[in-house]
Amino acid sequence: xxxxxxxxxxxxxxxxxxxxxxxxxxxxxxxxxxxxxxxxxxxxxxxxxxxxxxxxxxxxxxxxxxxxxxxxxxxxxxxxxxxxxxxxxxxxxxxxxxxxxxx
Amino acid sequence: xxxxxxxxxxxxxxxxxxxxxxxxxxxxxxxxxxxxxxxxxxxxxxxxxxxxxxxxxxxxxxxxxxxxxxxxxxxxxxxxxxxxxxxxxxxxxxxxxxxxxxxxxxxxxxxxxxxxxxxxxxxxxxxxxxxxxxxxxxxxxxxxxxxxxxxxxxxxxxxxxxxxxxxxxxxxxxxxxxxxxxxxxxxxxxxxxxxxxxxxxxxxxxxxxxxxxxxxxxxxxxxxxxxxxxxxxxxxxxxxxxxxxxxxxxxxxxxxxxxxxxxxxxxxxxxxxxxxxxxxxxxxxxxxxxxxxxxxxxxxxxxxxxxxxxxxxxxxxxxxxxxxxxxxxxxxxxxxxxxxxxxxxxxxxxxxxxxxxxxxxxxxxxxxxxxxxxxxxxxxxxxxxxxxxxxxxxxxxxxxxxxxxxxxxxxxxxxxxxxxxxxxxxxxxxxxxxxxxxxxxxxxxxxxxxxxxxxxxxxxxxxxxxx
Numbered sequence: 001x002x003x004x005x006x007x008x009x010x011x012x013x014x015x016x017x018x019x020x021x022x023x024x025x026x027x028x029x030x031x032x033x034x035x036x037x038x039x040x041x042x043x044x045x046x047x048x049x050x051x052x053x054x055x056x057x058x059x060x061x062x063x064x065x066x067x068x069x070x071x072x073x074x075x076x077x078x079x080x081x082x083x084x085x086x087x088x089x090x091x092x093x094x095x096x097x098x099x100x101x102x103x
Numbered sequence: 104x105x106x107x108x109x110x111x112x113x114x115x116x117x118x119x120x121x122x123x124x125x126x127x128x129x130x131x132x133x134x135x136x137x138x139x140x141x142x143x144x145x146x147x148x149x150x151x152x153x154x155x156x157x158x159x160x161x162x163x164x165x166x167x168x169x170x171x172x173x174x175x176x177x178x179x180x181x182x183x184x185x186x187x188x189x190x191x192x193x194x195x196x197x198x199x200x201x202x203x204x205x206x207x208x209x210x211x212x213x214x215x216x217x218x219x220x221x222x223x224x225x226x227x228x229x230x231x232x233x234x235x236x237x238x239x240x241x242x243x244x245x246x247x248x249x250x251x252x253x254x255x256x257x258x259x260x261x262x263x264x265x266x267x268x269x270x271x272x273x274x275x276x277x278x279x280x281x282x283x284x285x286x287x288x289x290x291x292x293x294x295x296x297x298x299x300x301x302x303x304x305x306x307x308x309x310x311x312x313x314x315x316x317x318x319x320x321x322x323x324x325x326x327x328x329x330x331x332x333x334x335x336x337x338x339x340x341x342x343x344x345x346x347x348x349x350x351x352x353x354x355x356x357x358x359x360x361x362x363x364x365x366x367x368x369x370x371x372x373x374x375x376x377x378x379x380x381x382x383x384x385x386x387x388x389x390x391x392x393x394x395x396x397x398x399x400x401x402x403x404x405x406x407x408x409x410x411x412x413x414x415x416x417x418x419x420x421x422x423x424x425x426x427x428x429x430x431x432x433x434x435x436x437x438x439x440x441x442x443x444x445x446x447x448x449x450x451x452x453x454x455x456x457x458x459x460x461x462x463x464x465x466x467x468x469x470x471x472x473x474x475x476x477x478x479x480x481x482x483x484x485x486x487x488x489x490x491x492x493x494x495x496x497x498x499x500x501x502x503x504x505x506x507x508x509x510x511x512x513x514x515x516x517x518x519x520x521x522x523x524x525x526x527x528x529x530x531x532x533x534x535x536x537x538x539x540x541x542x543x544x545x546x547x548x549x550x551x552x553x554x555x556x557x558x559x560x561x562x563x564x565x566x567x568x569x570x
Contacts, residue, residue, distance in 0.1 A: 025355025081174020
């Protein structure tokens with residue numbers, strides 16, 4: 001239990017951030033009209049590509065001769081980038097179709 | 104100092120971009136701008152990650168820029184080339200790749216830890232294992248979802264008796280081994296983390312295996328939420344608040360969509376996850392055999408449609424399979440030209456992803472005020488002359504209203520039988536995904552028009568033109 005108390009006390013700001021982001025997430029996205037379910041899902045999916053930031057940091061701190069980390073880090077950056085770039089482009093394509101109809 | 108400030112500012116603005124972008128994405132008029140702003144946030148975040156001060160880091164920019172170029176080109180081309188009807192598959196793949204990225208990160212961190220290049224306490228190990236587990240489920244789960252949507256895998260062939268028990272056992276073992284690993288730390292040897300990783304990947308497959316057909320929208324939004332959570336967990340590994348915020352936002356949005364989809368079917372998430380459709384409610388009324396369906400000729404159908412006051416089209420997954428959305432719009436135009444008021448009734452879980460029908464019909468240039476949601480459609484149906492059902496089944500099943508023994512009893516459905524006439528376009532008398540009879544087909548007001556949806560609609564267009 002002592003470890004838990006200590007964890008809580010030292011990571012308080014992080015815990016605030018976590019809880020407020022969850023609340024914010026629910027608030028921001030609730031009451032989405034059906035028509036936007038797919039674009040919202042696809043846009044959110046693109047945002048989850050933010051994991052690329054971790055991959056970039058990993059490659060940057062790898063030793064230049066640590067090929068295991070470098071190759072897997074490379075793969076991580078590729079995967080994250082496909083997720084992010086592809087996600088935003090595909091969402092834009094969908095939304096473009098919705099737009100056209102308004103005129 | 105100033106350098107540090109700018110990097111942190113870029114991260115902060117990136118996070119604001121995500122929140123603001125998603126906010127704008129939830130309203131039709133601002134959605135496109137929202138997507139752009141979220142994309143901008145991503146760009147800023149990547150720049151910040153590239154230039155964040157790191158003491159003694161080798162940077163290896165060549166590797167990073169190369170990887171980013173490859174990823175950006177592949178992602179861009181895939182997103183531009185994909186057909187609108189294949190959208191659910193594409194979203195699944197992208198989602199899976201995000202999960203795979205988290206798995207790779209966790210794998211490398213574990214490798215560094217076991218080779219003494221990274222010091223980790225128990226908390227650090229827990230976070231890495233969480234990233235590995237959630238990321239792995241998001242990865243292999245999405246890949247199986249893709250295969251199912253693409254029709255590469257038959258829903259019923261990847262499950263077996265007692266599948267759910269095996270699934271739960273596997274999850275238990277995986278988590279148990281993970282806990283053991285966290286407690287033992289380096290003492291456990293390098294085999295253990297590999298076993299945990301492989302088990303997690305298998306679990307992802309196995310977890311999605313029993314879920315299929317009409318439950319696809321639920322599982323896709325759930326997997327979406329998982330990939331967000333894996334990104335958030337990875338953010339904890341690197342102590343990166345931006346990843347945490349972005350990941351949690353996606354986790355929350357995915358969860359909301361999942362809950363919305365479940366509510367639309369009036370089922371609990373648990374019920375969906377164990378693949379409850381078709382396995383419960385064995386007392387469901389079977390067709391008594393003396394019931395006969397009444398067919399309608401192409402000509403009659405055309406006349407009925409053309410000379411009605413109001414028509415409503417109810418699209419389902421069959422529309423997507425047959426890629427009949429454009430022909431649908433053609434009929435719509437022909438009828439509108441004759442003064443018929445044409446509307447579309449969209450059930451929240453029609454299709455294979457949330458809002459699937461909306462995207463398809465938008466592709467065919469159907470203006471979105473013509474799309475009615477469940478409530479509006481149900482209040483308009485009693486005053487509708489004719490309903491055309493294109494490839495929908497379970498979402499128009501009256502058993503959900505009046506047969507307590509039916510597995511879908513209590514699920515809100517489109518009450519098409521309240522309209523004056525119903526024409527059902529159907530390939531055969533096979534039951535829908537739920538594997539249950541649909542009494543609608545035997546209803547007095549229902550007429551059947553057998554054949555492939557696109558074929559039938561094309562013939563119908565030709566028929567209407569002769570009138």
